[in-house]
Amino acid sequence: MIDFRYHLVSIVAIFLALAVGIVLGTNLLQDPAIKTANEMTRQLTQTNEGLRGELDVMKGREQVHQEFITTLTPQLVQGGLAGEQVLLVEAPGASSTYRELTEQVLAEAGAKVTGRLLLLDKFFDPKSAGVLDGLVNQLKPAEMAFPTTATVHDKAATLLAATLMTADPALAGTPNEATSAVVDGLQTGGFIDVDFIDDNDEPLNRATLAVLYSPDAPYEGDNAESQAAALVSVAGGIDAGGKGAVMAGAAATSAAPGGAITALRDDSETAKRVSSVDNVDMPEGQVVIVYALREQATGGVGQYGTGAGATAFQPVTPSPAPSSTESGS
Structure with missing residues (x-):
């Protein structure tokens, strides 16, 4: 065993x-x-x-x-935007660094910046759309009519453009009588803010051209698509109110999925009128912004830069400086 x-x-x-x-x-x-x-x-x-x-x-x-x-x-x-008045429009999250660089280059091109229009988070909040719609209808001139298909941001953009933009050289650089009421009303409602370049309390003078700065990050979340579409609506409205507009941003963010420039380029109708520059973070991008504004002032449009949807790095042949009597897109 x-x-x-x-x-x-x-x-x-x-x-x-x-x-x-x-x-x-x-x-x-x-x-x-x-x-x-x-x-x-x-x-x-x-x-x-x-x-x-x-x-x-x-x-x-x-x-x-x-x-x-x-x-x-x-x-x-030099002289590329001589005599032009430019409004700077900033979306929430836009880079102040890029805007400051653009201001310097615009001045070197002979343009005068009339001021900054800051679109606040509430402007893009779907929960505030009803309030914004009511406020726009209250502030608009009696003769102003909106298309039946216009969204609330289409209406707001049309009102802002009629107040702050012009294609008439005789009115460029002069204040609109309705500016104070419209700006004060939207400011009080928490939808916009303004920054006066000359540090005065006078109403913003009317601009002929505009640069819109997209957020420095793609839109995300449930409201991403509607927020991007809202900024595209603002670009289209501002463009229609003057000689033209350019949306600026960085390729890695604005021209990426969810980016505002991507949304603009995907909107075939708006892309026919509003230009974009997706390399505002590069010195040459600042130059291209001037060329794109100059092209807008002479009736042209283009999608420029290095990101998805760009058709060229810059306008094929930089347009000559526009005369004071020419209008754009």
């Missing part, structure tokens, strides 16, 4: 054999495994150093490129 000690000895022998096998196997594989791992590490380190070197070269070239374009910008845009 096999007793307990026999079972115990057998179990110990089995585990001892396993331990010896593991030790022997590890010793046999240790040197080749370590050598292979060391070689892979060496190759990866070498590759990584090479890529880092290439990246540093590209960054250096990009910096020189940007400095070169920035230095030439005054010459590239």
